[in-house]
Amino acid sequence: GAGVSQSPRYKVTKRGQDVALRCDPISGHVSLYWYRQALGQGPEFLTYFNYEAQQDKSGLPNDRFSAERPEGSISTLTIQRTEQRDSAMYRCASSPLSEKLFFGSGTQLSVL
Amino acid sequence: SQQGEEDPQALSIQEGENATMNCSYKTSINNLQWYRQNSGRGLVHLILIRSNEREKHSGRLRVTLDTSKKSSSLLITASRAADTASYFCAGGSGGSNYKLTFGKGTLLTVNP
Numbered sequence: 001g002a003g004v005s006q007s008p009r010y011k012v013t014k015r016g017q018d019v020a021l022r023c024d025p026i027s028g029h030v031s032l033y034w035y036r037q038a039l040g041q042g043p044e045f046l047t048y049f050n051y052e053a054q055q056d057k058s059g060l061p062n063d064r065f066s067a068e069r070p071e072g073s074i075s076t077l078t079i080q081r082t083e084q085r086d087s088a089m090y091r092c093a094s095s096p097l098s099e100k101l102f103f104g105s106g107t108q109l110s111v112l
Numbered sequence: 113s114q115q116g117e118e119d120p121q122a123l124s125i126q127e128g129e130n131a132t133m134n135c136s137y138k139t140s141i142n143n144l145q146w147y148r149q150n151s152g153r154g155l156v157h158l159i160l161i162r163s164n165e166r167e168k169h170s171g172r173l174r175v176t177l178d179t180s181k182k183s184s185s186l187l188i189t190a191s192r193a194a195d196t197a198s199y200f201c202a203g204g205s206g207g208s209n210y211k212l213t214f215g216k217g218t219l220l221t222v223n224p
Contacts, residue, residue, distance in 0.1 A: 004154075041216055041217070042200050042202075043214045044214070045212070045213055093155075099142070099143055099145070099160060100160060101155075101157065101212060103155040103156070105153060
């Protein structure tokens with residue numbers, strides 16, 4: 001596609017539910033990144049992939065958070081047993097192995 | 113964790129004036145990037161400066177980097193109302209394990 005696509009755009013869920021956030025990167029981009037952004041803050045690194053390999057997951061807050069990119073293209077960020085503190089904008093970015101990142105519009109997650 | 117701290121947190125100027133934003137970072141970097149975020153939208157890459165460069169220009173943008181002081185500045189000349197946005201610096205580090213770590217941002221308001 002023309003840009004990085006994330007879905008859903010908004011997600012409202014109840015505490016304790018699992019959510020899956022999807023990212024469709026720019027075609028051919030090798031690297032895919034997940035960030036979380038709280039209101040008024042900069043994006044905070046969560047994890048990233050080169051092709052299907054998860055290179056770094058040091059930013060995932062705890063073991064309720066996981067991500068996969070099984071075929072080296074679309075990625076899913078899953079949050080299990082959501083908590084109110086998980087509410088934030090979740091941003092995905094891709095890169096053609098250059099240093100510059102291309103961001104999607106994000107998924108706004110609200111946990112009630 | 114945040115890599116950088118932008119200064120000031122908020123800046124309000126008149127159209128036609130220049131805007132200067134500063135960024136300090138903590139760890140060693142390969143490059144320093146600046147991104148813009150318009151309200152409610154994704155981040156857009158503006159400019160990248162490598163650790164062995166001191167100054168770079170792109171249109172109305174001028175970025176400097178002082179690795180001895182671990183600081184960078186972004187200058188926007190002849191500002192326009194459309195430049196109103198949040199601006200983030202981001203430090204890129206790692207080789208094969210490349211990661212981009214963002215600061216908290218400067219909110220720039222350009223008044224017409």
